[in-house]
Structures are given as C-alpha cells and as structure tokens.
Amino acid sequence: MDDLIIKKKFADIREIDIETKNVLRVYCTQSPNQFNFQIRVKNSLTSNGKGKQRNLIANVDLSISEVEQILEYMKQEKTLYDSIINKA
Numbered sequence: 001m002d003d004l005i006i007k008k009k010f011a012d013i014r015e016i017d018i019e020t021k022n023v024l025r026v027y028c029t030q031s032p033n034q035f036n037f038q039i040r041v042k043n044s045l046t047s048n049g050k051g052k053q054r055n056l057i058a059n060v061d062l063s064i065s066e067v068e069q070i071l072e073y074m075k076q077e078k079t080l081y082d083s084i085i086n087k088a
Helices: 064-087
Strands: 011-015 023-028 034-043 054-063
Touching: 054 064
Parallel strands: none
Antiparallel strands: 011 054, 023 034, 034 054
16 A cells, blocks of 8 residues: 655744653644644754754644544554465
8 A cells, every 4th residue: 555645734843952752742733623743852863873962843733634544544554464464
C-alpha cells in the first residue's frame, strides 16, 4: 500500500529554549475538533548525530477526521502485514 500523505498548510520545525525529552504531545487547539500534534526531541540535525544537540519541536495541526484517516490507514497496513506474515 502507498504511504498516506495529508498535506498541511501550516507545519513547522523550530528550536526551543527549554529542555525537552523525546515525546509526542497532543493538545486541543482552535476548536474541539482541531488538535496540535507536537513531536519534541533532543537531538542533532545531522544524519550522523555528531552535531550540536538541540531541543527541537515539530508541529502540525490535525482534525479528528484526519486522525481517523490515519488510524484507518494504520489498521489497513497492519492487516496487510499480518496477511503476509501468516502466508510465510
């Protein structure tokens, strides 16, 4: 199955001044149907991990219907994966 792509007009990645851990933060934003998904990591921006450690966050807002779409995609992928494993 192809990847699920949900295009978002507003998404950002930035460095923050507070100490963070590797977490996923979810909170309600503009309305009861809109949520912000924020990935917080402490890592370097280089692929080899040898650069300066930074406290980074990546934000994207998702509606409940978009989250349901993601969940349905995940369930379909799991069913496909399980059927491949069970054939082996």
